[in-house]
Amino acid sequence: MEAESQMREVKYAADISSIREAQARIKPFIHQTPVLSSESLNALAGRQLFFKCECFQKGGAFKFRGACNAVFSLDDDQAVKGVVTHSSGNHAAALSLAAKLRGIPAYIVIPKNAPKCKVENVIRYGGQVIWSEPTMQSRESTAVKVLQETGAVLLHPYNDRRIISGQGTISLELLEQQVPQLDTIIVPISGGGLISGVALAAKSINPAIRVLAAEPEGANDAAQSKAAGRIITLPETNTVADGLRAFLGDLTW
Numbered sequence: 192m193e194a195e196s197q198m199r200e201v202k203y204a205a206d207i208s209s210i211r212e213a214q215a216r217i218k219p220f221i222h223q224t225p226v227l228s229s230e231s232l233n234a235l236a237g238r239q240l241f242f243k244c245e246c247f248q249k250g251g252a253f254k255f256r257g258a259c260n261a262v263f264s265l266d267d268d269q270a271v272k273g274v275v276t277h278s279s280g281n282h283a284a285a286l287s288l289a290a291k292l293r294g295i296p297a298y299i300v301i302p303k304n305a306p307k308c309k310v311e312n313v314i315r316y317g318g319q320v321i322w323s324e325p326t327m328q329s330r331e332s333t334a335v336k337v338l339q340e341t342g343a344v345l346l347h348p349y350n351d352r353r354i355i356s357g358q359g360t361i362s363l364e365l366l367e368q369q370v371p372q373l374d375t376i377i378v379p380i381s382g383g384g385l386i387s388g389v390a391l392a393a394k395s396i397n398p399a400i401r402v403l404a405a406e407p408e409g410a411n412d413a414a415q416s417k418a419a420g421r422i423i424t425l426p427e428t429n430t431v432a433d434g435l436r437a438f439l440g441d442l443t444w
Contacts, residue, residue: 204442205352205388207395210359213260217357220259220292222248226368241370243361250316253361253385254285254348260357261346262289270295273343277323277330279305282348287318298343300333302326349384350440359388366396373400380404380413381436383443412438 224247232240245253262274273296276286283299290297299318301310302325313320323333338345347354362376376393378386390402406413409429416423416439424438 205356205359205391207392209352209356210363210388210392210395213256213264213353213356214360214363216263217256217259217360220249220263220289221256221360223364224248226365226370239372241373243365245361250281250285250288250312252281252285253358254281255288256360257349257351257354257357257384257388258282258285258289258346259292260360261351261353262286262293262295264353265344269344272296272341273298274346275334275337275341275343276300276346276348277334278348280309283318284309284312284316286346287313287316291317296341296343298337298341300330300337302330347440349382349387349437350442351384352442354384355388355391355442357388358385359392361385362389362392362396366393375401375403377403377405379432380406381410383413383439387443407432410436416444 224244226241226243228239228241249255250258262270265274270293274286274290275298276282277300278286279302283301287297287299297316297318298321299313300321300323301313302323304325310320321333321337323329334345337343349355365376366373376389378389380386386402386404393400393402404413407428407430410425410432412423412425412428415425422439422441422444428436430436
C-alpha cells in the first residue's frame, strides 16, 4: 500500500525558482549543448530556425537533465535505496547514468518489446533491467512490486516536479545563448515534461515569447486533450517516433 501511495502521491508543478535550483545542481554533470542553424532549412521555412541540439547531451537526449536533477536532489537516506522508473526509452538510460554518477542503484522496468539499442544503453550505464509486459498497466504494477521489494524512490519519466524542473534548464541555457530575435520555441510533446519545464522557464523570463507544442498526427492526444478540456488517452498510436507515444500526466496537463 505504501508503494502504491508513492505512485499516486500529490506532486506540485515546477516554477522558475525550482528550475534555477536545478540548473545549479546539474551544471557539474551536464553538457551545455550548442544552438545550430541551417541555411537550407531557413530557406525552406522562409525564416530563421535555430536548433537546441540536445542530441549532444549525455545519454543522447534532454532526458538526462531531468533525471540528473531528480537523482541529485534526493537526500542521502532516500538515495541509498536507489531509484526506480518504468520506461522504454531515453529516460531509462538517463536515469541509469545519473544513478551511476551518484553511486546508487537504478531499477529500470522495461517492456519486453523495447528497442534493443535502448535496453543496451540502460545496461551500459549500470541500470538493473526488470522486464514487464508491453502495457502501461504491467509497467506500473511491476514498478510497484520493485518499490515494495527495494524501498527505492520512484522517478516518473515526466510527471514529476524534479524531472520537469531539470528539463526547464534547457530554456535558461537557450536564453543565455542569446539567439537573435527569438520569438517562438517549438517543443515536441509526449508526456509533457519537456514542454512544461521549457514553457515555465521561458515565459517567466520573457512573457511575450510563444511556446508551441508539436506532436505526430497519429499520436495527437495532447491536441485532443486541449480541445476536450481534459486528458485524452488514445487506444493506439501511429508514429515512428516511439518517444512521442506517451500521454499527458496530471502535472504536465
